[in-house]
């Protein structure tokens with residue numbers, strides 16, 4: 051495996067810029083997930099790295115070598131596709147060894163490489179089966195085994211799970227993470243699914259409009275989103291975002307919006323602002339020390355078993371709608387009044403330009419004990 055660097059990578063289609071001066075380094079053995087909404091340039095980035103798409107500007111380096119002029123077959127990268135693209139008429143053994151035989155390796159050499167790969171992936175007992183006789187997870191392992199016999203520099207995944215149902219997607223996520231860690235695969239994984247990004251990535255690279263909006267460890271982005279876009283993209287249900295203003299109050303600055311007046315997050319400057327509060331930061335009941343109170347009326351209740359997601363109207367004339375993610379036992383009635391609380395340290399604040407100006411996690415670090 052090897053490290054990868056994308057330098058000022060750019061792709062234009064006519065007048066539009068799909069990928070706009072992207073700089074990204076992926077360390078040897080690192081699992082990077084490229085995530086973002088449809089059309090943000092994820093696939094184009096991956097395809098330029100793979101050599102399947104020409105670059106308009108910039109370069110691709112693999113293991114410290116500029117490979118920009120090289121065609122896909124000379125870059126030694128393994129692409130894992132959604133369907134895994136196994137040959138249905140061949141056995142697992144033939145599938146895994148196919149590329150080596152094609153490259154002219156001897157029968158004995160191929161058999162040894164296949165056995166080694168199958169051993170590492172714990173599929174040695176499946177070698178004589180056909181793909182249709184395998185589970186989804188086993189097929190995925192065969193697809194990966196077929197790649198690792200060629201000793202690629204890195205693995206590229208383009209939305210490999212988007213066709214699976216929710217349950218299979220869950221187990222496939224675990225499987226890919228395990229394989230990646232076990233084999234130390236340098237990996238670039240493209241998805242629009244923030245759950246895949248949160249659960250699998252060592253580092254999330256969140257793209258929008260052909261550029262990187264923010265990158266970092268998953269919990270870093272979740273706890274310290276750089277702007278409203280990142281705040282709204284990561285987390286489900288999405289963060290509550292309430293437009294208002296930060297102004298002076300009798301006991302320090304307050305955030306005011308539609309009849310609400312809450313202590314402003316520490317360090318947030320006065321002026322127009324958006325307050326961010328994750329649904330999971332809210333809990334039922336009256337506030338204790340260091341907590342804010344929110345009172346509202348229940349509009350909708352979604353009981354999921356382990357948790358209950360509640361939509362409420364708060365503020366003057368119920369002008370603000372809020373989502374709360376409560377324990378499964380919480381059973382408010384529709385139309386009923388409800389008291390919620392949240393730690394002040396869970397409040398995020400974003401300025402008029404959408405950039406984060408302050409947030410709870412930092413307030414906690416700054417606040418006197």
Ligand SMILES: Nc1ncnc2c1ncn2[C@@H]1O[C@H](COP(=O)(O)OP(=O)(O)OP(=O)(O)O)[C@@H](O)[C@H]1O
Nearest residue numbers: 063067068086087088089090091092093094095242
């Ligand atoms: N061959 C092409 N010709 C013209 N425009 C293209 C071409 N390929 C991609 N684009 C445009 O470039 C932008 C980025 O596309 P890309 O496929 O990289 O996005 P994506 O983030 O992978 O989206 P999705 O999640 O929908 O696959 C989009 O606006 C898309 O319409």
